[in-house]
Amino acid sequence: MAKRGIPVLKKPGGNFCPGCGHNIFHRLICEVIEELGYENNQMMCFAIGCACNHAAVFNGENTMGPHGRPASVATGVKRTNEEMLVTTYQGDGDAYVIGLQDTFNAAYRNERITQFVVNNTCFAMTGGQMGWTTLPGQKTATSQTGRDTDTTGAPLKFPELVRNDFNAAYAARGAVHNPKEIRKTKGYIRQALEAQIAGEGYSIVEAVSICPTNWHMSVDQSIDFLEKEVLGAFELGEIVKRRGE
Numbered sequence: 001m002a003k004r005g006i007p008v009l010k011k012p013g014g015n016f017c018p019g020c021g022h023n024i025f026h027r028l029i030c031e032v033i034e035e036l037g038y039e040n041n042q043m044m045c046f047a048i049g050c051a052c053n054h055a056a057v058f059n060g061e062n063t064m065g066p067h068g069r070p071a072s073v074a075t076g077v078k079r080t081n082e083e084m085l086v087t088t089y090q091g092d093g094d095a096y097v098i099g100l101q102d103t104f105n106a107a108y109r110n111e112r113i114t115q116f117v118v119n120n121t122c123f124a125m126t127g128g129q130m131g132w133t134t135l136p137g138q139k140t141a142t143s144q145t146g147r148d149t150d151t152t153g154a155p156l157k158f159p160e161l162v163r164n165d166f167n168a169a170y171a172a173r174g175a176v177h178n179p180k181e182i183r184k185t186k187g188y189i190r191q192a193l194e195a196q197i198a199g200e201g202y203s204i205v206e207a208v209s210i211c212p213t214n215w216h217m218s219v220d221q222s223i224d225f226l227e228k229e230v231l232g233a234f235e236l237g238e239i240v241k242r243r244g245e
């Protein structure tokens with residue numbers, strides 16, 4: 001059997017907590033970029049949050065912007081480098097709360113970029129505050145009696161929003177907590193990047209992920225919570241399929 005190597009874009013090590021889905025999702029993206037032959041012709045745009053730890057484990061070109069702005073930075077890079085594979089690597093707080101305007105406008109304009117977003121139902125790096133992906137009733141640092149959807153709205157499902165209202169090329173939600181879902185998520189990443197390469201328009205892949213540190217659970221308890229609660233609110237699968245697929 002062929003030996004499985006570390007993708008050239010991925011440095012070993014890193015700062016993610018044990019069990020965190022960030023590292024797995026990030027590695028899958030690195031694998032697919034290399035498999036598509038774009039490791040020397042790509043730009044990954046990121047900002048702040050645990051997602052910014054990506055910089056410690058990424059061997060390729062990347063550029064950091066202010067919190068929430070990766071979609072706008074990626075838009076600028078792509079419009080001036082049309083042949084380059086341009087991606088963002090973000091948390092849900094970055095992409096869907098602080099950066100919702102940037103993410104929304106990039107998708108609305110059908111920019112030829114691909115957004116990768118880790119949905120761990122909170123702002124993780126700063127201590128697990130409530131975000132727009134927090135589940136109804138979920139306790140966080142800023143919803144200590146549980147999220148009240150009457151006063152804070154219901155969980156935001158951005159890929160579904162793209163399906164309903166925009167002309168996006170591809171949108172999917174995967175998970176990375178077991179081998180079956182990891183394999184499927186890698187397929188979604190490939191579809192999203194191939195859509196960009198083919199010039200079909202905006203693409204996004206969200207990965208639902210555990211955050212044992214801010215959920216205040218063990219890794220096993222976190223996986224159980226993810227399967228029983230989080231996946232009940234965030235359905236996995238391809239949400240916008242590529243036209244002609």
Ligand SMILES: Cc1ncc(C[n+]2csc(CCOP(=O)(O)OP(=O)(O)O)c2C)c(N)n1
Pocket residue numbers: 048049050051067090091092093094095098118120122123124125126131
């Ligand atoms: C404009 C601005 N507001 C707030 C912060 C503080 N801040 C830094 S990281 C972070 C949380 C990021 O959460 P998320 O994007 O979900 O990523 P995760 O840590 O969950 O991967 C926040 C609120 C900041 N750096 N800049």
Ligand code: SF4
Pocket residue numbers: 015016017019020021022050120124125210211212213214
């Ligand atoms: S705090 Fe949560 S999201 Fe951040 S690295 Fe740790 S487990 Fe991952």
